[in-house]
Amino acid sequence: MDFKPLSQFIDRITSWRIPWAEVMVIHRNETVFRYRNGFVNLEEQTPIDEGHIINIYSMTKIMTCAAALQLVEKGTILLNDPLSAYLPEFAEMTVRKKLADGRTAIEKAERPIRVRDLFTMTAGFSYDLKVPSIQEAVRQTNGKLPTRAFAEALAKEPLHFEPGTRWNYSLCHDVLAALVEAVDGRRFSTYVREEITGPLGMRDTAFDLTPEQQSRLAPQYVYNDELGKAVRHDGNGFRIGTELESGGAGLYSTVSDYALFLNALTNHGTSPDGVRILSPAAVDLMRTDQLTEATRGDYSWDHQRGYGYGLGVRTHVSQACSDSLSPVGEFGWSGAAGCLAVIDPASQLTIMYAQHLLNNQEPYVHPRLRNIVYSCL
Known part of the structure; x- marks a missing residue:
């Protein structure tokens, strides 16, 4: 495996308009590549490191659907x-x-x-x-x-x-x-902690942060075209109540932490340590295309061509339409600040990509990043 093209891509987008980016590739339960570049704090020129916590926004949806399943x-x-x-x-x-x-x-x-x-x-x-x-x-x-x-x-x-x-x-x-x-009967955050994140050993994934975790929360940015640079824009606009545990966009996490959850799904619902959060049957149901003749036309995002929609996730249904090197059955989702999950049981591959930029350039970054990873295997 040669992941030099992947590191070059990360270098390219972080020299473009994305303040920092990080990617973690897990193949057959082994981390085969991890790379990050850029500044977590542009004003102070602080390099990104492993411990920083981010808003994962809509990647929360995958965990919410797993909890309900x-x-x-x-x-x-x-x-x-x-x-x-x-x-x-x-x-x-x-x-x-x-x-x-x-x-x-x-x-x-x-x-x-x-x-x-x-x-x-x-x-x-x-x-x-x-x-x-x-x-x-x-x-x-x-x-x-x-x-x-x-x-x-x-x-x-x-x-x-x-x-x-x-x-x-x-x-x-x-x-x-x-x-x-x-x-x-439990609060949603309690349910998630006791049934998913706790058993998987995910210590930095939560709807509310401790003071210590708050100190590791990465600044969030939005790219200002008029100024030609990214400017600070903190906060989660989907968290409109202090006790609202948004199943759609409310979780904080780190690359290392959320990769534990994603990789359990890659393994048909069980972590490499034997912690089972879902059955293989439930994971297969999650990634089964649920679109119908009546609804398929509404799922029309250009960068999701060749993908259907399962139970809370995009799911690859046609390589002829997708322009994706991933196999049919690969699934996942993304978040408003640009993070991406790729879950691929057939290839035993998990990709966790992160950044913290609200106008996130997802249609450009995500399809290219996914194809580069598969080309490197």
Whole structure:
């Protein structure tokens, strides 16, 4: 294996507009390559090191879906159950519909939201955190907005389409976290810690940081085209309540820590040390394409060509369309600041890539990085 092209790519993008980048490649449970370059703090010119913690944003979704799949394995929930069986606030939903004359009407939903719809982004939600019901719930909870209160607020808003009829990237996995809480009885963060991160030995992955961890939180940036440089932009805009444990975008982690979780999925749900978080059957279900004839057209991001959408993850379905060197069945997701997960059971390959830039250049960086890794094996 010669990973020189991969290190050259990291050098190139960190000399371009990304302040720092790091990649970790695990093959057959061995770390075969790890490389980082750039400055974690541009103002102080501090080189990036292993201990820095980042917002992983939407890569939280993979863990949220794994947590909920554990409940499926236990028989506590079924994917085809109505969501209202566990979260009764979703029993009587309305839908915003466009009439023939161009006007918009709010009508009673004809179809129930099912648990499956939360996994597959087909519930009818949007990603708008500024809707009146959510903003009112923030005020009523004095800025805390616990996870269950968030779901209760969202349920008051009309859906954007009938559940199951379209795909829309949305707050589905935040509601999925509330579902885990309602069914299990523990706070979502407690459930994740006791059932996933704790058993896997992930000490730096959490929704809230200790003072010591806070001291290792990497500065976050956004690239300013007018200034021609990255400027500081800290904070997580998806964390709109101090007690909201966002199943869609709320986790902090490190490259080393999150790679432990990703590699367990690569191993069909069991870590190299024998810690099982999911069954092989559940992992295979997670990476099975769930798009239908009705929803496939909505999943139209250009850099996801050749990929379907499983239970909270992209999943490779066509090499003829994807321009990807990875095999069919490779899966994963990414985050708003640019991190990327590649999980490939067939090749026994795990890739954890990280950066901390909000306008992240994902369509350029991620497909190239993935192809370079496979070319180096």
